[in-house]
Amino acid sequence: MSPEGVYRLLLRAYPPDFRSRYGGEMSLLFRDEYRTRGATAFGFWMTMVWDVARSAGSMWVEELSARVERFTRTLEAVMKLAGILAVLLGLLGVLSTLAETVAAMRGTLEGVHALSVALGGIAAVLLVTAGAALLRSTPSSRQTATIALVASFVVILAARLMHPWMSMLLQIVGIGLPIVLLAALHWPHRRNPSTSPAR
Amino acid sequence: MARKQQTAVTPESQLPLAPATFEILLALVGGERHGYAIMKDVTARTDGAVRLGPGTLYGALKRLLKSGLVEEGGERADPELGDDRRRYYRLTKLGLLVARMEARRLEAMVRAARQKKLIGMEPA
Helix, strand or coil: CCHHHHHHHHHHHCCHHHHHHHHHHHHHHHHHHHHHHCCCCHHHHHHHHHHHHHHHHHHHHHHHHHHHHHHHHHHHHHHHHHHHHHHHHHHHHHHHHHHHHHHHHHCCCCHHHHHHHHHHHHHHHHHHHHHHHHHHCCHHHHHHHHHHHHHHHHHHHHHHHHCCCCCHHHHHHHHHHHHHHHHHHCCCCCCCHHHCCCC | CCCCCCCCCCCHHHCCCCHHHHHHHHHHHCCCEEHHHHHHHHHHHCCCCCCCCHHHHHHHHHHHHHCCCEEEEEEEECCCCCCCEEEEEEECHHHHHHHHHHHHHHHHHHHHHHHCCCCCCCCC
């Protein structure tokens, strides 16, 4: 195998995007340097291998960081939509609670049932609060959203355990949505790389 | 046509520069160069003390392009090196400004070292 072929094999250590963009130029530079410094020099090959090992590692770190950054940006956009969804579903929960209250008041409203409906209403209001906080997207509103989501989850769970008045949709939304939003809210966010020095 | 990889950054946010990065900017102060010319310039200027490997050089160039300190020029052959078309790189105004600021920063450090008599003294 030719020395350039060996070097092209070494280039496989780099991320594909970097390799496709700079691989050709790097091979050319290798060839120029190889001709200048001599093929047989052991030190030359050691230098090349060390250079690949060191720079490929940092390129992979940058590549993976960029992927996380892209994912985080997407997630932030999704969180806005999730905020709107949380507000709408929270309002749906409030309306359901009111409908349940009206229906129950026509018959006999037991103590536990009444308490469960009241808790459902509180959970729905907390979900609306969390959704509104998510839409603001500031550090303090993230904290508010977290607290409101945890509280909403606990309250709706307590309401469900007390009395099974909720529809299946309300149960899925009331219990599942806070969990999903909390997980997305606490995904590790990164600083914008455009402000990082060119090292 | 020259391609630019944009990213708005402040010069201050780029400092201090890594030594290899500053060497590349210094090599480009004299005009646009391709990768091998940058490598040769750095090696010659530092009497061989700094040798940039292809990975180190293009890794640094990628970051410099991203931060807008360097931009790509055209692609053409270097008559001294054969017929292969090579991509040329050149400093942007921001790159030149950052290189100046880094040089001043280093100058101030050297001045401080001189004042502390770390350098510039005759050996005993």
